[in-house]
Amino acid sequence: MSATPVTTSHVAAACVEDHCVTCSDEARPMRVASLGQAGLATCLDERGVSSEVMVDLVGGIVEGDVLLVHAGVAIAFASRAERAR
Amino acid sequence: MRFVDEFRDPELGRVLAGEILATVEPGRHYKIMEVCGGHTHSIYKYGVDDLLPANVELVHGPGCPVCVIPMGRVDDGIALAHEPDVIFTCFGDMLRVPGADGTLLDAKARGADVRMVYSPLDALRIAKENPERQVVFFAIGFETTAPSTALTLKRAKTEGVANFSCMCNHVTIVPPLRALLDSPDLRLDGFIGPGHVATVVGGRPFEFIPADYGRPVVISGFEPVDLLQSVQMILRQLADGRCEVENQYARVVPYEGNRPALAVLAEVFELRPHFEWRGLGFISQSALKLSDAYRDFDAEVRYRVPGVRVADPKACQCGEVLKGVIKPWECKVFGSACTPEHAIGTCMVSPEGACAAYYNYGRFAREREVV
Numbered sequence: 001m002s003a004t005p006v007t008t009s010h011v012a013a014a015c016v017e018d019h020c021v022t023c024s025d026e027a028r029p030m031r032v033a034s035l036g037q038a039g040l041a042t043c044l045d046e047r048g049v050s051s052e053v054m055v056d057l058v059g060g061i062v063e064g065d066v067l068l069v070h071a072g073v074a075i076a077f078a079s080r081a082e083r084a085r
Numbered sequence: 086m087r088f089v090d091e092f093r094d095p096e097l098g099r100v101l102a103g104e105i106l107a108t109v110e111p112g113r114h115y116k117i118m119e120v121c122g123g124h125t126h127s128i129y130k131y132g133v134d135d136l137l138p139a140n141v142e143l144v145h146g147p148g149c150p151v152c153v154i155p156m157g158r159v160d161d162g163i164a165l166a167h168e169p170d171v172i173f174t175c176f177g178d179m180l181r182v183p184g185a186d187g188t189l190l191d192a193k194a195r196g197a198d199v200r201m202v203y204s205p206l207d208a209l210r211i212a213k214e215n216p217e218r219q220v221v222f223f224a225i226g227f228e229t230t231a232p233s234t235a236l237t238l239k240r241a242k243t244e245g246v247a248n249f250s251c252m253c254n255h256v257t258i259v260p261p262l263r264a265l266l267d268s269p270d271l272r273l274d275g276f277i278g279p280g281h282v283a284t285v286v287g288g289r290p291f292e293f294i295p296a297d298y299g300r301p302v303v304i305s306g307f308e309p310v311d312l313l314q315s316v317q318m319i320l321r322q323l324a325d326g327r328c329e330v331e332n333q334y335a336r337v338v339p340y341e342g343n344r345p346a347l348a349v350l351a352e353v354f355e356l357r358p359h360f361e362w363r364g365l366g367f368i369s370q371s372a373l374k375l376s377d378a379y380r381d382f383d384a385e386v387r388y389r390v391p392g393v394r395v396a397d398p399k400a401c402q403c404g405e406v407l408k409g410v411i412k413p414w415e416c417k418v419f420g421s422a423c424t425p426e427h428a429i430g431t432c433m434v435s436p437e438g439a440c441a442a443y444y445n446y447g448r449f450a451r452e453r454e455v456v
Contacts, residue, residue: 027229027281039236054206054236057345068284068337071176071226072204073233075346076284076337 027070029078032063043069092308093131101313102136108320115141116272117319118409120262121279122149122438123307129442131309137316144271144409145442147261147365148279150225150254151178151435152407155361157393158254159184162223164391165252165384166197172215174208175223177201178435183428185395205237205251212241212249221384222251229281231255231373232346235353238375238382250384253374255354258282259290260371261362266298270410275319277312278304280334285350287342288330295328306334353379363397363431364404403430406439413440420444 030043030053039056054073055061064081067074091097109115119125125145128134134143147153159182166173166189173189180190180201193199198218202208205222212220224234234251241249258279265271278291283304291302301322305315315333322328332338353376360372375383384390397403401423402416413419413432423429425441432438436445 027284051203052206054233056236057232057343057349059345068281070281071230071233072206073236075229075232075281075343076339078337 027068027075029066030069030074032061032065032067032081034063035061041074043067043074092306092310094310097310098136098313101310101317105136105141105313105317105320106138108317108324109138109140110324111140113140115274115320115323116144116409117141117275117277117316118144118146118265118273119277119305119312120146120148120258121277121282122152122435123281124277124279124305124312125149125439125442126436127307127309127312129446131312132446133309133312136313141316141320143316144273145406145413145439146265146276146409147362147407148227148258148282149432149435149438150227150230150256151176151182152403152431152438153256153261153362153364154179154182154225154254154431155363156184156395156397157361159189160186160393160395161390162252163187163189163192163197164393165221165223165388166192166199167195168219168388170218171198172211172218172220173197173199173223174202174211174220175199176203176225179223179225181428181434182431183434185393205234206240209237209241209246209249212246213244216248219248219250219387221388222249223254224251225254225256227256227258227279227282228285228350229279231350231354232285232343235349238353238379239349241382242379247381250382250387251375252384252390253354253372255373256360256362257356257371257373258286259293260368261365262291262294264362264365264368265408266294266300268408271408273300273409274323275301275303277315277319278302278330280304280306280311280338283332283334283338283342285343285346288332288338288340289342291330295330299328301328302330304330304332304334304338306337352376361394362407364407398429401430403432403440406430406432413443416440 033042041055043053058074066078068076208222303315303318354373355376356370357372359367400418405411428434432440
């Protein structure tokens with residue numbers, strides 16, 4: 001049996017960085033780019049790809065916060081941007 | 086990115102590998118289960134197991150929601166996808182999970198309108214864009230994913246999106262852990278706890294493991310340094326004769342969990358009396374269904390779902406892999422009849438499945454050398 005890693009392009013196409021969004025447990029860090037209406041925010045992933053994220057479960061976010069996002073919802077802060085004093 | 090790069094630091098990894106080697110008791114064999122599919126994926130992506138002594142064995146648990154879906158639920162989903170006027174939406178991995186009569190991709194090829202989405206919110210958007218059609222979302226996932234489905238259903242209700250419904254397959258992590266701990270053919274020394282499930286539920290739900298079963302739990306992050314540190318913390322507890330829930334991932338996981346998430350889960354879902362898990366059988370109160378307040382959005386109420394029950398293929402040993410009884414390469418069809426391109430078992434479908442993780446990262450070695 002070959003020990004060469006196998007390229008699975010269909011997997012890569014379906015997942016972010018070959019990591020599936022339907023995983024049991026892993027969320028991805030995303031940076032808040034702008035706040036939207038009705039509990040939504042535009043966020044950027046590590047590669048700069050933007051998507052609309054539900055932020056109902058994390059209170060008091062500001063632009064620059066890094067959120068853990070799973071299946072389109074932010075479930076926690078990874079790090080907070082420096083707040084204006 | 087900050088909070089990612091420093092947890093991939095090779096020098097820190099080497100230091101932790103040295104500490105692990107110094108902590109293990111020579112001659113004792115340690116079996117540590119990582120519950121979560123995300124951890125399994127990281128372990129093989131970064132080669133974390135290659136940094137462990139040969140007597141520290143990582144056992145891969147049932148924490149990939151795609152992998153634990155029984156074939157009958159896939160067939161139920163396919164039946165819904167073939168209903169007239171239905172747009173059937175699900176995450177990408179589910180499309181390739183085989184039921185008794187093919188996959189959702191096969192159903193799409195036969196004319197069903199099956200679409201991949203990245204989040205339930207995308208499915209709701211499709212419903213709003215297609216008011217003349219019915220949009221069904223096939224929801225899967227543990228407590229990490231369930232809040233996303235719950236918030237989407239709340240939005241659908243608030244906005245009156247009547248053509249949206251959900252076939253709920255959400256599962257909960259504690260009942261299968263208890264089933265595994267009660268399993269007579271599995272001896273484990275400790276658990277690497279699921280970091281992002283814990284972000285939602287907190288650390289308290291895992292306290293039964295040290296309290297009732299005398300096994301340590303360390304809630305862990307997903308980077309290689311996180312995983313090495315978590316293994317070291319479990320070994321330290323064993324060496325010290327301690328047994329408790331520790332939180333290695335405290336930079337993200339509050340011990341009390343995410344209260345707004347728990348509140349929305351309690352509002353939208355209720356426990357099913359029992360649910361079938363691939364390889365584990367029926368487990369009481371281990372899955373969620375929509376609560377009475379959201380009954381109008383329940384696809385299993387809106388449509389007549391066949392309720393198919395299908396035995397797994399005889400050649401497939403996903404059940405033993407999910408319980409950690411055998412390693413993926415010990416399955417009779419691993420890498421031959423069962424590959425990611427043509428999966429027989431669910432563990433080969435999702436990148437988080439133990440078999441796919443082994444296969445994709447070339448982890449075919451059956452012997453390991455002590456670092």
